[in-house]
Structures are given as structure tokens and as C-alpha cells.
Amino acid sequence: MHIPDGFLNTGVSVATGVVAAGAIGYGLYKARDELDEKSVPMLALCAAFVFAAQMLNFPVAGGTSGHFLGGVLVAVLLGPWLGSLVIGLVLLVQCLGFADGGITALGANVFNMAVIGTILSYYIFYGLKALLPKNRTAFLAATGVVAWLSVMLASGACAVELAVSGTSPLSVALPAMLGVHAIIGVGEAIITVLVVGVVLAVRPDLVRTYDYQAPIPRFEEAEVSQ
Amino acid sequence: MEARKKSILIFTLAGLAVAVALALIISPWASSSPDGLEKVAEDKGFLEAAEETEPVWESSPIPDYAVPGLTAEAVDEETGEAVDEPTKLATALAGLIGTVGIFLIAWGLALVLKKKGGETEALTSRGTAIE
Numbered sequence: 001m002h003i004p005d006g007f008l009n010t011g012v013s014v015a016t017g018v019v020a021a022g023a024i025g026y027g028l029y030k031a032r033d034e035l036d037e038k039s040v041p042m043l044a045l046c047a048a049f050v051f052a053a054q055m056l057n058f059p060v061a062g063g064t065s066g067h068f069l070g071g072v073l074v075a076v077l078l079g080p081w082l083g084s085l086v087i088g089l090v091l092l093v094q095c096l097g098f099a100d101g102g103i104t105a106l107g108a109n110v111f112n113m114a115v116i117g118t119i120l121s122y123y124i125f126y127g128l129k130a131l132l133p134k135n136r137t138a139f140l141a142a143t144g145v146v147a148w149l150s151v152m153l154a155s156g157a158c159a160v161e162l163a164v165s166g167t168s169p170l171s172v173a174l175p176a177m178l179g180v181h182a183i184i185g186v187g188e189a190i191i192t193v194l195v196v197g198v199v200l201a202v203r204p205d206l207v208r209t210y211d212y213q214a215p216i217p218r219f220e221e222a223e224v225s226q
Numbered sequence: 227m228e229a230r231k232k233s234i235l236i237f238t239l240a241g242l243a244v245a246v247a248l249a250l251i252i253s254p255w256a257s258s259s260p261d262g263l264e265k266v267a268e269d270k271g272f273l274e275a276a277e278e279t280e281p282v283w284e285s286s287p288i289p290d291y292a293v294p295g296l297t298a299e300a301v302d303e304e305t306g307e308a309v310d311e312p313t314k315l316a317t318a319l320a321g322l323i324g325t326v327g328i329f330l331i332a333w334g335l336a337l338v339l340k341k342k343g344g345e346t347e348a349l350t351s352r353g354t355a356i357e
Contacts, residue, residue, distance in 0.1 A: 006279025047332035052249035065257035099289035
């Protein structure tokens with residue numbers, strides 16, 4: 001879903017760029033307090049994993065491929081602000097290092113995938129989680145549903161940007177984008193649930209939004225709790 | 227506290243190994259079909275808007291996820307002409323460089339952003355010894 005140069009007009013590029021810069025700026029500010037001994041290595045790991053996973057295009061119907069975005073994965077693991085920094089950094093490196101996504105569309109790409117696909121999606125996840133039973137299965141179900149939704153929302157935002165730029169009318173771009181991303185989103189949900197499930201099984205304390213129990217009792221703490 | 231810190235490091239390195247394996251081994255076999263947006267642009271006739279635009283940034287060291295210079299002759303499916311295509315090794319190396327590179331950049335950025343002394347505060351507030 002990386003928009004290349006040439007699809008967006010100046011107004012859309014600037015407007016999305018301003019919002020994206022504001023969100024990333026606030027993320028950088030929040031990072032000062034949120035980064036600790038656990039989240040520094042996790043942030044690096046998330047960036048590496050999302051970059052690698054985004055290279056793995058999987059085939060979907062009709063000569064089309066899709067790839068993982070990772071916004072909800074990093075939001076669930078790190079929270080919305082550190083998560084948005086991870087996605088922003090991945091997009092910046094892809095744009096400058098690998099010619100993936102236009103530099104004039106970088107703001108729009110960060111807006112779609114970090115602001116909508118990560119920060120907004122985090123708050124939808126937060127709301128859904130509050131409505132569901134407080135257990136691991138419901139947590140993973142919410143993760144999967146919001147992962148799918150995040151891809152739909154990001155692709156919908158992309159369609160709106162194309163329409164406002166005069167590249168493709170909304171009545172054409174929106175159904176086409178939502179249609180193909182409804183399938184790609186299923187891949188997003190499967191990968192996100194799989195990875196969050198593995199981290200929950202191995203180190204639940206590293207899933208920042210999983211706050212249903214105290215961090216796993218270890219060593220001396222385990223004896224106290226008995 | 228040392229043991230705990232070490233175990234986070236082990237988890238991180240194990241995770242990095244998985245990411246590197248994905249980028250190095252699986253990525254050369256990833257689908258090369260156009261992605262969702264590209265396909266929509268193709269079908270709805272606005273792909274040329276991008277093709278006719280000169281990219282603003284042309285200094286990407288590894289354009290299109292293929293290390294430059296590693297090509298093999300292949301036949302273009304549409305035109306039937308012989309073209310130089312990046313080899314699987316070019317993609318694998320791009321994946322390796324990108325994954326390890328972004329891991330180091332992100333770690334460095336996180337260390338720069340982290341509040342000075344924040345870690346020590348966190349340790350003392352939990353009642354554990356400062357190193």
C-alpha cells in the first residue's frame with residue numbers, strides 16, 4: 001500500500017504530511033518516558049520484524065499480492081506511540097533505502113499506516129478489548145479483528161487521498177481498494193494473531209497491552225504470591 | 227536483575243534471527259505480483275501517473291529490494307525480450323542488509339530518545355538493586 005510519487009497532489013501530500021509529522025513528533029516526545037530496558041530492544045526487534053515481514057508478498061486473488069503491514073502488531077506489543085515510531089521508521093528506510101513508496105508521498109504513507117493503521121487502530125483495539133472478556137482468547141480475537149480492520153481503514157484512507165488528488169474518483173478507488181484489501185487483511189490478521197500468540201506464550205510481560213495479570217511470577221516473586 | 231535483562235536480550239536476538247531468516251530465505255520466493263494498490267492502479271488506469279513521474283529521490287542504495295549488480299538474463303513475460311533480472315541472491319542480500327540495518331538504526335534511535343537515567347529510576351522504584 002506504499003503510494004509512489006505521482007499519485008497525490010500537493011495539497012494532499014502537505015496535509016497528510018503535517019498530520020503525520022505531528023503524530024511522529026508526539027511519538028518521539030512520548031518515547032522519552034516510555035522507553036525502558038524492555039522496550040528499547042523490543043522496538044528494535046519490531047522494526048526488524050516488520051521490515052522483513054513486509055518483504056514477503058503473498059498471493060491473493062487475480063494476479064495480485066499483499067503483504068503484512070504490522071501496525072496493529074506493534075501497537076499491541078509496544079502501545080500506539082512507540083508503535084507509530086516503528087512503522088514511521090520502517091516507511092522512511094523503505095523510501096530512502098529501497099525506493100519503495102515515493103518521498104513526496106511519505107507523509108501520506110505514514111498517515112495511512114502509522115496514524116490510521118497503528119495509532120487509531122490501537123484505540124479501536126483498546127475499546128474492543130474493554131468490551132470483551134478478560135482472557136487470552138478474547139485478547140487474541142480482538143487483535144485479529146482490529147488487524148483486519150486496520151488494513152481496511154488504511155486502504156480506505158489511501159482511496160480518499162487518491163480521490164481528493166483527482167487521480168481516481170472515490171466511487172472507483174474506494175470499492176476497488178477495500179475489495180482487494182479485505183482479502184489482504186485476512187493475511188494481516190493471521191500473521192498478527194500468530195506473532196502476538198507466540199509472544200504471549202513465551203514472554204507475556206513483553207506484550208504491553210496485555211494487562212490482565214501481573215507480569216509472570218518469576219523466581220522469588222513466585223514464592224511470595226503463593 | 228541481570229538475569230532478567232539477559233533473558234530479554236536472548237528473546238530479542240532469537241526474534242531477530244527469525245526476522246533475518248524470513249528476509250534471507252523466504253523473501254526471494256515472495257510473490258512478485260503487483261500489490262493491492264498497484265493492481266488497483268493498473269486496473270483503473272492510473273498507474274501511468276506514477277510511471278510518468280520522475281522519482282524525486284533517486285539515491286536509494288538498494289532500489290526495489292535487490293542489491294544492484296546481481297542480475298541474470300531472463301525473458302520478459304509480456305514482451306518476450308531478454309532482460310536482466312535481479313537474482314534471488316540479490317533479494318536475499320537486500321533482505322539481510324535491510325533487516326539487520328533497521329534493527330541497529332532502531333536500537334540506536336531508542337537509546338538516543340530514552341530519558342537519561344530513566345532505566346535506573348525504573349529499577350529503584352521496583353525495589354531492586356542498582357547495578
